[in-house]
Amino acid sequence: MSERRPGTNYLNVSYGIRSWLFTVDHKRIALLYLGSVTLMFLLGTVFAGLVRLELLTPAGDLFSADSYNKIFTMHGIVMVFFFLIPGIPAVLGNFLIPMMVGARDLAFPRLNLLSWYLYTIGALFTLFNIVIGGVDTGWTFYTPYSSAWTTTNIVPVALGIFITGFSSILTGLNFIVTIHTMRAPGLTWFRLPLFVWAHYAMSIVVILGTPVIAITIVLLALERVFKLGFFDPALGGDPVLFQHFFWFYSHPAVYIMILPAMGVISEIIACFSRKRVFGYSFVAASSLAIALLGFLVWGHHMFVSGQSVFAGLVFSVLSFMVAIPSAVKVFNWTATLYKGSISFDTPMLYVFGFLGLFTIGGLTGLMLACLGIDVHVHDTYFIVAHFHYIMVGGTVMAYLGGLHFWWPKITGRMYPEWWGRLSALIVFVGFNLTFLPQFIVGYLGMPRRYHAYPDEFQVFNVMSSAGASILGVGYLIPLFYFAWSMRYGKKAPDNPFQATGLEWTTPSPPPTENFPVTPVVTEEAYAYEKMPIPAGGARAV
Amino acid sequence: MPSDAAAHAVHAHHFEDAAQQRHAVTLGMWTFLVTEILFFGGLFLAYSIYRWSFPAAFAAASHHLDIVLGTVNTAVLICSSLTMAMAVHSAQMGGRKSLIAYLVLTIILGTAFLGIKAVEYAHKFEEHLVPGATFRLPPEPKGAGHVVDHDQAVAAGVPSMEYPEPEELARHAQIYFSLYFAMTGMHALHMVIGLGLLGWLVLGARRGRFAPGLDAPVEIVGLYWHFVDIVWIFLFPLLYLIGRHK
Numbered sequence: 003m004s005e006r007r008p009g010t011n012y013l014n015v016s017y018g019i020r021s022w023l024f025t026v027d028h029k030r031i032a033l034l035y036l037g038s039v040t041l042m043f044l045l046g047t048v049f050a051g052l053v054r055l056e057l058l059t060p061a062g063d064l065f066s067a068d069s070y071n072k073i074f075t076m077h078g079i080v081m082v083f084f085f086l087i088p089g090i091p092a093v094l095g096n097f098l099i100p101m102m103v104g105a106r107d108l109a110f111p112r113l114n115l116l117s118w119y120l121y122t123i124g125a126l127f128t129l130f131n132i133v134i135g136g137v138d139t140g141w142t143f144y145t146p147y148s149s150a151w152t153t154t155n156i157v158p159v160a161l162g163i164f165i166t167g168f169s170s171i172l173t174g175l176n177f178i179v180t181i182h183t184m185r186a187p188g189l190t191w192f193r194l195p196l197f198v199w200a201h202y203a204m205s206i207v208v209i210l211g212t213p214v215i216a217i218t219i220v221l222l223a224l225e226r227v228f229k230l231g232f233f234d235p236a237l238g239g240d241p242v243l244f245q246h247f248f249w250f251y252s253h254p255a256v257y258i259m260i261l262p263a264m265g266v267i268s269e270i271i272a273c274f275s276r277k278r279v280f281g282y283s284f285v286a287a288s289s290l291a292i293a294l295l296g297f298l299v300w301g302h303h304m305f306v307s308g309q310s311v312f313a314g315l316v317f318s319v320l321s322f323m324v325a326i327p328s329a330v331k332v333f334n335w336t337a338t339l340y341k342g343s344i345s346f347d348t349p350m351l352y353v354f355g356f357l358g359l360f361t362i363g364g365l366t367g368l369m370l371a372c373l374g375i376d377v378h379v380h381d382t383y384f385i386v387a388h389f390h391y392i393m394v395g396g397t398v399m400a401y402l403g404g405l406h407f408w409w410p411k412i413t414g415r416m417y418p419e420w421w422g423r424l425s426a427l428i429v430f431v432g433f434n435l436t437f438l439p440q441f442i443v444g445y446l447g448m449p450r451r452y453h454a455y456p457d458e459f460q461v462f463n464v465m466s467s468a469g470a471s472i473l474g475v476g477y478l479i480p481l482f483y484f485a486w487s488m489r490y491g492k493k494a495p496d497n498p499f500q501a502t503g504l505e506w507t508t509p510s511p512p513p514t515e516n517f518p519v520t521p522v523v524t525e526e527a528y529a530y531e532k533m534p535i536p537a538g539g540a541r542a543v
Numbered sequence: 544m545p546s547d548a549a550a551h552a553v554h555a556h557h558f559e560d561a562a563q564q565r566h567a568v569t570l571g572m573w574t575f576l577v578t579e580i581l582f583f584g585g586l587f588l589a590y591s592i593y594r595w596s597f598p599a600a601f602a603a604a605s606h607h608l609d610i611v612l613g614t615v616n617t618a619v620l621i622c623s624s625l626t627m628a629m630a631v632h633s634a635q636m637g638g639r640k641s642l643i644a645y646l647v648l649t650i651i652l653g654t655a656f657l658g659i660k661a662v663e664y665a666h667k668f669e670e671h672l673v674p675g676a677t678f679r680l681p682p683e684p685k686g687a688g689h690v691v692d693h694d695q696a697v698a699a700g701v702p703s704m705e706y707p708e709p710e711e712l713a714r715h716a717q718i719y720f721s722l723y724f725a726m727t728g729m730h731a732l733h734m735v736i737g738l739g740l741l742g743w744l745v746l747g748a749r750r751g752r753f754a755p756g757l758d759a760p761v762e763i764v765g766l767y768w769h770f771v772d773i774v775w776i777f778l779f780p781l782l783y784l785i786g787r788h789k
Contacts, residue, residue, distance in 0.1 A: 106556070107557035108557075110571060171575075175571060175574045176571075178570075179571045182567075182570055183563055183570060184558075184563070184567065209577055209578050209581075210578075212578070213580075213584075214582070214584070217582050217584075217586060217729075221586075221725065224721075224725055228675070229674060230724065231674060231721050232718070237717060238715050238718045240596075243589060247588075247589075515557075520559070
């Protein structure tokens with residue numbers, strides 16, 4: 003610490019590719035993740051674009067059914083396992099959690115680097131599979147099709163996901179231990195920022211859920227390679243067991259995606275309405291409640307799988323209950339906005355986008371938790387629209403909002419505010435144009451995963467594809483101006499938004515050890531009544 | 544208490560002191576073991592479901608495991624847990640020679656376990672008890688006095704789940720052996736990783752890396768080793784003992 007020269011930060015403390023690939027600094031690892039995650043996001047977007055292109059016309063004229071199956075499968079796998087799940091925790095969580103708790107690094111810095119390498123190796127396995135021909139099972143790998151019938155490359159993809167699972171376990175483990183053991187003096191549990199609470203809850207879900215998908219993938223691979231019977235009815239096994247295992251992880255995985263997003267929203271909404279988060283302890287506890295209830299609802303994916311009606315009823319009731327802590331959050335955010343000094347800067351625009359889209363996604367989730375409605379719309383575009391509203395409308399809006407909010411801290415540069423607002427608007431419009439028509443066309447009966455459809459559905463599909471292209475533009479604009487701002491953006495002050503939180507008390511970009519002196523915390527989070535109101539928010543800088 | 548020694552111990556730069564580091568390392572290992580429980584939990588769940596669905600096949604198939612070798616192996620593994628506990632104790636007390644001795648003893652016992660396991664696997668291959676095209680279940684398992692003719696049982700109104708036809712019995716017994724290989728194989732893999740960690744500890748101990756207050760690596764490897772033992776303590780009765788009547 004003592005030999006640190008003034009003006010040295012984590013970005014310029016050392017140069018060269020080796021100093022990045024062998025770094026144990028959580029901030030540099032966060033940037034490594036930012037690069038990988040962005041690449042995977044672009045890849046997933048390309049597959050999504052191909053899907054929407056095929057569905058522009060009712061006939062299956064652009065791709066064969068086989069190719070189409072492979073394209074939507076890769077879209078699902080890349081987006082779920084390599085973008086949505088690691089996205090916010092690996093980039094923003096990695097960068098911010100040690101700083102928010104006043105620590106010099108995560109508890110296990112080398113494990114953190116290892117988890118990036120595991121992520122990269124897992125991603126390479128999946129990419130390798132695309133090169134050698136793809137997978138056509140859908141991202142859910144339902145047996146016995148995946149274990150006994152398909153001739154595509156299940157094993158490399160399964161291996162890729164297995165390895166990436168370890169990456170996410172290590173990240174979750176690191177967060178839990180860091181939050182437990184490395185908080186700065188005075189930083190009690192109920193002084194923690196809600197971002198930290200959200201990541202703590204998410205880590206619990208990761209720790210308890212990911213090993214189950216790991217063993218499921220092992221069993222699937224054993225059945226496929228060695229013909230050990232677990233899920234194949236021809237061998238005496240039970241394909242429904244696979245679905246239980248799969249959804250025991252993959253339903254909580256939605257909360258792995260959305261909990262960190264909710265953490266981001268709490269931070270931004272307090273800052274840009276200049277108020278304490280209303281009902282702080284309820285928002286914190288609701289994260290844990292979501293983590294707990296999230297493990298009790300997997301059976302709602304299996305209402306038509308042949309499970310008993312009693313199981314269906316129980317899972318239906320439990321699924322309704324998840325709405326309670328989610329609603330607690332949304333209502334508390336709304337109450338935070340009430341009589342706040344709201345400024346409509348880019349991060350806040352993304353928050354408003356999040357609130358609208360997440361609410362629509364949540365309310366349609368309640369519809370799907372009803373047994374009767376679910377049987378009607380099962381495996382239709384209604385489902386597709388619902389989970390895109392939650393997972394993309396929720397997670398991606400929060401990810402982009404958070405990236406803008408902490409961009410000055412990460413890079414030491416401001417992003418162009420006007421362009422930021424424009425892209426937030428385009429993303430919101432494009433998103434709704436893409437997925438609202440899918441609710442309608444799904445309710446009318448268009449099944450998912452088909453590359454051809456009856457003519458009467460075309461108008462909705464054309465709207466959806468048009469929306470997808472607008473959405474694509476909305477995603478590309480930040481890519482360009484973020485890259486631009488790293489070199490040409492205005493220099494950012496330590497705390498451009500006058501936000502509370504330890505991460506804003508250190509220079510932008512921070513030094514390697516985060517804080518010149520270990521901070522001591524003397525008050526609760528979000529003491530915005532003591533902060534000056536910045537005139538015009540980010541525009542003023 | 545090693546707190547006095549801990550105050551002088553070297554700790555990684557991002558920790559405030561050695562006590563904090565020790566706390567973090569131990570909590571990290573316990574958290575990791577939670578993930579391991581869930582990992583094996585999937586296997587145990589699959590076992591429970593199929594045992595409940597096919598009780599007759601599971602009872603018949605369990606008679607084909609070698610209970611003598613299984614029992615010996617259980618004893619070997621429990622002994623290795625004892626030597627591991629002694630190794631942790633030696634590290635806390637600063638006994639370098641006894642630490643190395645106990646670690647080596649643990650390695651020997653662990654290797655013996657894997658050796659016996661390999662013998663058992665070889666027997667299963669010879670007896671065609673490995674699931675696949677060559678699988679066959681001997682019709683009259685020795686000591687299974689409860690197997691009744693399927694047709695007689697159906698005529699007497701007993702559910703066919705309990706007295707299935709021979710082909711069905713064989714098909715379901717394959718699931719038993721699938722689970723047997725998956726569960727014991729996964730356990731053996733964890734043993735191999737554990738042996739690697741023990742070897743790493745021996746190298747460290749020879750360089751004098753572990754002193755009182757600096758014994759956290761020994762302690763967390765010990766936790767891991769005990770965990771792997773405990774998994775076996777569940778596997779042994781489930782696979783070898785339940786369903787065996789004579």
